[in-house]
């Protein structure tokens with residue numbers, strides 16, 4: 133899976149010591165193009181070389197101004213200079229290009245819930261809590277699948293359907309089931325292949341419910357539109373993990389329950405369960421297995 137990394141383009145504006153070139157060429161993250169000379173890169177070659185680059189390694193003799201930044205285009209993420217001084221770089225212009233430049237109609241757009249079909253896999257207490265919160269956003273149909281139909285699903289007008297139906301009809305697929313031998317790796321290639329191309333996949337359950345390589349493929353081939361993961365395998369996901377390179381995948385550090393009140397309730401419940409067990413009385417929330 134790691135080989136599927138998007139290789140970034142780096143332009144180096146001069147022959148530099150091997151120590152630096154070695155680090156870049158062995159990194160596996162970028163393809164280096166080099167102005168292979170001890171003399172400064174001619175301006176037109178600089179403008180050509182930097183086009184589409186994600187990274188620019190320049191020298192104090194290269195004037196990095198608006199024209200160069202413009203020639204580089206929107207891919208440019210990093211400018212590294214082989215110097216302590218930075219007076220050759222138009223800092224104001226460079227600064228302007230980071231973060232929020234201006235309001236744009238399609239910038240950071242996502243999919244809305246209004247009129248959508250949402251599918252919940254595992255309509256237990258968490259699945260119901262999610263469904264109750266989503267309904268007021270104008271969800272048209274709420275489908276769910278799992279081992280059995282639930283009588284309480286009528287509270288959210290939930291329709292019990294086979295998993296394949298849920299996958300092929302839903303705009304949002306939310307996984308909130310427990311991790312068991314049956315659900316481990318449930319969200320795999322076959323699973324994603326049944327989803328709509330404009331569908332959003334959300335996992336708030338456990339990372340191991342998902343085959344992450346198959347999810348990566350589904351996200352990069354356009355099989356599904358995007359994913360939001362609160363849980364992964366492992367946690368934390370290594371910072372060089374391919375899923376973290378994707379613009380259409382948002383990964384959170386397992387914070388689905390991270391409010392003061394919820395964590396307080398969790399703490400109370402676990403303390404009361406423990407005391408009940410010690411005292412031989414009924415536990416408020418016993419795990420029966």
Ligand SMILES: O=C(O)[C@H](O)CO
Nearest residue numbers: 337386387388389390
């Ligand atoms: O299992 C749980 O309680 C949750 O994953 C914590 O947020």
